[in-house]
Amino acid sequence: MEKVFLSCFAAGLKGSLLIIAAIILRICFRQVPASCRRLLWLVIMFRLLMPFSIPAAYALFPPDDVFFSGDIRTGLTNRTADVAVTSGASEIIDAPKQPDIAQDEINGIKEEVHTPETAQAPEIKENRSPQHLGMIIWISGTLGMLFFLLANAARLQSRIRFAIPAHGLSDEMADMAFSTGKHHLQGLSVIKGIYYLDDIASPFVLGIVRPCIYFPFDIQRESIPHVLGHEITHIRCMDHIWKPLFFLALSLHWYNPFVWIAFLLFIRDIEEACDDRVIAGYDSAARKDYAEALMSVVNPKGNLQVFPVAFMEPPIRARVRHVLSYKAPGKGIRILFGIICAALILCFMTAGKNDDVKAPGDAPAALEDTVGTGYPLMISEHYKLCSDDEDMGYVVYDRVGRALTGLNYYNDPLVIADELTGEKWLYSWYKDFNAYQVMAVDDELEKAFIQVIGEKLWYIRSSSDYETVKDEASGLSYMVKTGHPIEEGHVLLHDEKERKIYDDLAALYGKQYIDLLLAMDAGYVYADLEIKGLCFRFPGGFLSLQSGATGSIQYIDHEEAGRRAWSLWLTQEENNRLRAWIRNHPDLTEEMTRFESWEKIFDELNIQYRLGDDRETPRLQAAKADLEQIWGEFPPKELNEEAAERELLNHTKMFDEDGDSINVYGIAGMDATGKDISEWHIIVDIPEEYRQLMFDTKKEEFLRNYGMSRGDDTKRSEVFREYQKAAPKQDRLSGTWTLGQYERIYDQVFIDTVLKAYPEWESGDIFPEDILDDLTRAGIDAGIRSDGVNLSLMY
Numbered sequence: 007m008e009k010v011f012l013s014c015f016a017a018g019l020k021g022s023l024l025i026i027a028a029i030i031l032r033i034c035f036r037q038v039p040a041s042c043r044r045l046l047w048l049v050i051m052f053r054l055l056m057p058f059s060i061p062a063a064y065a066l067f068p069p070d071d072v073f074f075s076g077d078i079r080t081g082l083t084n085r086t087a088d089v090a091v092t093s094g095a096s097e098i099i100d101a102p103k104q105p106d107i108a109q110d111e112i113n114g115i116k117e118e119v120h121t122p123e124t125a126q127a128p129e130i131k132e133n134r135s136p137q138h139l140g141m142i143i144w145i146s147g148t149l150g151m152l153f154f155l156l157a158n159a160a161r162l163q164s165r166i167r168f169a170i171p172a173h174g175l176s177d178e179m180a181d182m183a184f185s186t187g188k189h190h191l192q193g194l195s196v197i198k199g200i201y202y203l204d205d206i207a208s209p210f211v212l213g214i215v216r217p218c219i220y221f222p223f224d225i226q227r228e229s230i231p232h233v234l235g236h237e238i239t240h241i242r243c244m245d246h247i248w249k250p251l252f253f254l255a256l257s258l259h260w261y262n263p264f265v266w267i268a269f270l271l272f273i274r275d276i277e278e279a280c281d282d283r284v285i286a287g288y289d290s291a292a293r294k295d296y297a298e299a300l301m302s303v304v305n306p307k308g309n310l311q312v313f314p315v316a317f318m319e320p321p322i323r324a325r326v327r328h329v330l331s332y333k334a335p336g337k338g339i340r341i342l343f344g345i346i347c348a349a350l351i352l353c354f355m356t357a358g359k360n361d362d363v364k365a366p367g368d369a370p371a372a373l374e375d376t377v378g379t380g381y382p383l384m385i386s387e388h389y390k391l392c393s394d395d396e397d398m399g400y401v402v403y404d405r406v407g408r409a410l411t412g413l414n415y416y417n418d419p420l421v422i423a424d425e426l427t428g429e430k431w432l433y434s435w436y437k438d439f440n441a442y443q444v445m446a447v448d449d450e451l452e453k454a455f456i457q458v459i460g461e462k463l464w465y466i467r468s469s470s471d472y473e474t475v476k477d478e479a480s481g482l483s484y485m486v487k488t489g490h491p492i493e494e495g496h497v498l499l500h501d502e503k504e505r506k507i508y509d510d511l512a513a514l515y516g517k518q519y520i521d522l523l524l525a526m527d528a529g530y531v532y533a534d535l536e537i538k539g540l541c542f543r544f545p546g547g548f549l550s551l552q553s554g555a556t557g558s559i560q561y562i563d564h565e566e567a568g569r570r571a572w573s574l575w576l577t578q579e580e581n582n583r584l585r586a587w588i589r590n591h592p593d594l595t596e597e598m599t600r601f602e603s604w605e606k607i608f609d610e611l612n613i614q615y616r617l618g619d620d621r622e623t624p625r626l627q628a629a630k631a632d633l634e635q636i637w638g639e640f641p642p643k644e645l646n647e648e649a650a651e652r653e654l655l656n657h658t659k660m661f662d663e664d665g666d667s668i669n670v671y672g673i674a675g676m677d678a679t680g681k682d683i684s685e686w687h688i689i690v691d692i693p694e695e696y697r698q699l700m701f702d703t704k705k706e707e708f709l710r711n712y713g714m715s716r717g718d719d720t721k722r723s724e725v726f727r728e729y730q731k732a733a734p735k736q737d738r739l740s741g742t743w744t745l746g747q748y749e750r751i752y753d754q755v756f757i758d759t760v761l762k763a764y765p766e767w768e769s770g771d772i773f774p775e776d777i778l779d780d781l782t783r784a785g786i787d788a789g790i791r792s793d794g795v796n797l798s799l800m801y
Contacts, residue, residue: 013057014057014144014258014259015144017053017054017055017056017057018054018258018259018262018265020053020354021050021053021054021259021262021264021265021268021354022262022264022265023354024049024050024053024350024354025050025264025265025267025268026264027350027354028043028046028047028050028268028350029267029271031043031046031343031346031347032271035342035343038343039279039282040275040276040278040279040281040282041279041282041283042343042344042347043275043279044243044272044275044276044279045347046347046350047252047268047271047272047275047276048248049347049350049351049355050268051248051251051252051255051272053354053355054255054258054259054265055251055254055255055258056355060355144261147260147261148257148258148260150260151253151256151257151260152254152257155250155253155254155257162212165203165206166201166203166212166218166220168203168204169201169202169203169220170201170202170203170635170636171200171201171202171636199213199216199217199218199219200218200219200221200234201218201219201220201221202220202221202222202223203220203221203222203223204222204223206220206222208222209221209222209225209233209237210237211237211240211241211245211246212246213246214246214247214250217241217246219234219237219238219241221233226299228295228299229298229299232284232295232296232299233299235284236280236281236284239280239283239284240276240280243276243279243280243283245276245280248276249273249276252269252272253269255269256269274324277325278325278328281296281325281328281329284296285329293329296329297326297329300325300326300329301326384454384457384458386450386451386453386454387450388404388450389402389403389404389410389450389451389454390402390403390404391403391454391455391458400455400458402432402445402451410445411432411434411443411445419432419434419455419459419463419464419465420432420433420434420442420467421433421447421464421465421466421467422466422467422468422469422471422472423466423467423468423469424469425468425469425470429446430446430447430452430466431444431445431446431447432444432445432446432447432451433496433498436499436505436508437530440496440497440530440531440533440534441496441497441498441499441508441530441534442485442496442497442498442499443499443505444498444499444500452464462712462714462770462771462772463770465711465714465716467719470488471487471488472485472486472487472488473485473486473487473488474498475495475538477536477537477538477539479536480507480508480511480536480537481504481507482497482498482499482504482507482508482537483497483498484496484497484498484534484537484538485498492538492539492540492585493538493540493552495538497533497534497537508530508533508537511529511533511536511537512529512530512532512533513529514529514533514543515528515529515532515533515543515548516528516529517529532548532550535550535551535552539588539589539592540552540585542594542598544596544599545596546563546570546596546599547561547562547563547570547571547599548561548562549561549562549594549598549599550562551581551584551585551588557575557576557577557578557580557581558573558574558575558576559573559574559576559584559604560572560573560574561573561599561601563599570599570600572601572652573656574601574604574613574615574652574655574656575655575656575657575659575660576613576659577659577672578671578672580611580612580613580614583611583612583613584611584613587607587611614655614659615652615655616651616655617651617654617655617658623663624661624663624664624665625658625661625662625663625664625665626654626658627665628661628665628666628667629654629657629658629660629661630654630657632657632660633653633654633657640654641653641654661674662674662735664735666735671727671730673727673730673731673738674735674738675730675735675736675738675739676730676738676739676742678739681739686739686740686743687740687743687795688740688743688744688794688795689740689743689744689747689792689793689794689795689796689797690737690740690741690744692729692741692744692745692748693729693732696725696728696729696732696745697745697748697783697787698783699725699728700722700725700745700748700749700752701748701752701783701786702783703720703721703722703724703725704722704749704752704753704756705752705756705778705781707719707720707721707722708753708756708778709775709778711770712769712770712771712772712773713756713757713760713767713769713770713771713773714769714770715769722749725745726742726745726746729741729742729745730742744797747796747797748787748790748797750797751786751790751797751798751799752783752786754799755781755786755799756778756781759777759778759781760773760777763777789801
């Protein structure tokens with residue numbers, strides 16, 4: 007940890023010099039566009055986050071080790087040498103096995119391995135007291151900054167729960183774009199992530215993977231096209247990612263005033279850069295309208311939001327002056343600025359090579375204890391496992407340093423074994439959460455992983471728990487857990503050829519429909535759906551089936567900027583029937599992009615696509631009232647009669663026959679919005695069959711996982727859903743709360759039972775499978791008491 011602290015301090019010193027140089031450049035090159043200055047701030051951000059410099063034969067700065075002085079440097083060097091000596095292949099592959107390891111774990115018997123590192127630890131600690139104090143202060147400040155970031159994010163998340171989707175806003179914006187010549191909005195008429203939110207001062211973008219745009223309720227309608235163009239530009243420039251990342255750099259260097267200055271200037275420049283991109287094609291009248299849009303959303307409090315990317319960031323007056331006096335910069339000044347920036351990057355990103363400090367008996371380059379990341383490495387004969395704390399995982403390398411795969415969640419790697427052949431496979435994320443890289447696991451790699459993460463975390467699933475389906479068109483396969491929806495499956499990529507097929511398919515969506523998807527990375531979402539047979543491409547657009555509150559089929563049109571786009575929400579039963587039909591008719595034609603072509607099919611499948619004659623049902627009235635709240639009136643003038651009817655039908659499917667909203671599983675009575683917690687945190691009677699089902703489920707999972715919680719293997723949610731479907735609607739919220747209380751108590755009894763027999767037991771340690779045989783659900787329930795709000799054990 008001290009080495010990380012000192013490395014961070016060294017990066018901060020170099021970053022400070024780079025910030026000073028950037029400020030001088032900013033003053034000298036006032037005419038340079040903000041987009042160029044923005045790139046320089048991003049370079050500074052990465053410099054602050056990098057715990058190391060790139061070694062170079064000729065560099066302005068000496069090796070990073072010069073920042074580790076005296077005994078500290080010596081101690082760290084010795085520790086590195088010791089690790090290099092003691093982490094060779096024999097440590098992992100040929101380590102002697104301990105007899106009766108299960109019994110040793112039960113009794114809490116732990117062996118200490120005495121290494122040279124342990125022997126010199128007291129001397130190192132004695133020479134480090136000032137650094138220890140500095141490290142504690144640094145960690146405290148960093149944690150405080152991160153807590154502020156998380157608290158701010160949590161506050162925003164609690165507020166956006168009440169955001170209202172801006173249905174129909176996209177079509178209106180497309181019309182305004184075409185009529186006023188604002189070409190930066192063309193093709194964006196099917197944006198889904200736009201919401202209205204009360205009690206916000208200005209529009210902003212929030213979200214990392216799927217960013218959404220939030221408008222205040224009182225925003226002026228004539229300002230919306232400018233605001234929308236500005237926020238979309240933020241998303242395209244990935245500012246919603248860079249801003250939190252820069253704040254992370256600020257959190258690491260909170261003590262450095264230069265980093266605070268850099269963060270504030272970075273925020274100003276990303277706003278000015280977005281302004282420049284939006285108004286680049288504007289005439290003077292349009293720029294004036296844009297300036298008025300800026301003034302209309304001025305935040306009187308002037309507060310600076312850390313987490314979201316807001317339309318209005320201070321100083322607003324300077325931005326208005328810049329917009330009104332905007333002139334396109336010349337190429338010459340940009341080229342000169344770029345040359346100077348490149349020179350700065352070479353100077354501040356590199357450091358001299360350190361060939362003097364070598365550990366005794368250094369191994370060849372292929373067996374060094376790091377692979378260019380600065381993190382420790384476990385080495386076996388053919389593999390190297392490098393801990394990559396920034397990505398929360400490990401990277402597997404071969405002997406010559408080529409990355410074979412990355413494992414993000416190293417605390418619980420996904421390993422699946424074939425019961426018949428005994429083959430094991432390791433799965434790790436590929437670029438997004440829709441695809442897995444697949445790597446065969448041999449005995450050597452398995453032992454290396456166990457050495458790194460511990461035997462109890464090396465958990466192997468059975469291949470019989472999963473189904474694998476191959477897509478004939480692409481040649482790729484996807485894996486889904488048995489009984490789970492197709493959407494929860496993951497595309498499998500076994501080698502470089504399959505990764506290229508997946509990348510090319512995603513790029514096809516990203517390039518062909520870039521105006522619709524906003525970012526090329528979104529193409530992976532639809533590539534995943536296509537491989538699973540849930541998305542079909544056509545020259546003018548694509549047809550997809552997606553899950554939502556109930557499910558949907560939608561056509562996204564490209565040729566006419568969304569004017570022919572349509573969607574229909576489906577109940578769970580309708581969704582299942584339609585998917586079964588599509589599986590039997592995989593060769594959909596261009597004709598099927600027209601809604602009229604589906605009407606006969608919907609009739610055959612008993613799928614509702616028109617409203618019935620009775621317009622006075624509670625369901626219809628609830629849907630209409632909700633739409634009136636969203637639109638201001640319903641039907642709105644922007645929708646024709648057919649589109650308005652389909653919108654009302656879609657919304658109707660979000661309510662039951664009594665007008666109560668239903669959740670994503672089609673269950674009504676589970677909406678706690680507007681209810682005080684005391685209204686449903688009430689203990690009610692739970693039928694014995696569901697208490698028994700919860701007891702059996704938790705007991706089975708507790709025994710199988712030795713008390714560890716493994717979210718991907720639990721069936722507890724299914725128990726709750728089964729109860730909710732059977733319970734009276736008015737009791738479902740309270741009943742879910744009560745069943746959760748029983749679940750908590752059953753877990754506690756299981757833990758107490760194991761600890762009574764083995765006081766040193768920890769979650770994940772092996773224990774005899776018959777240890778819970780004497781426990782019964784009825785026996786536990788007899789010892790439970792209720793105070794009306796919570797359940798507890800009487801002992």
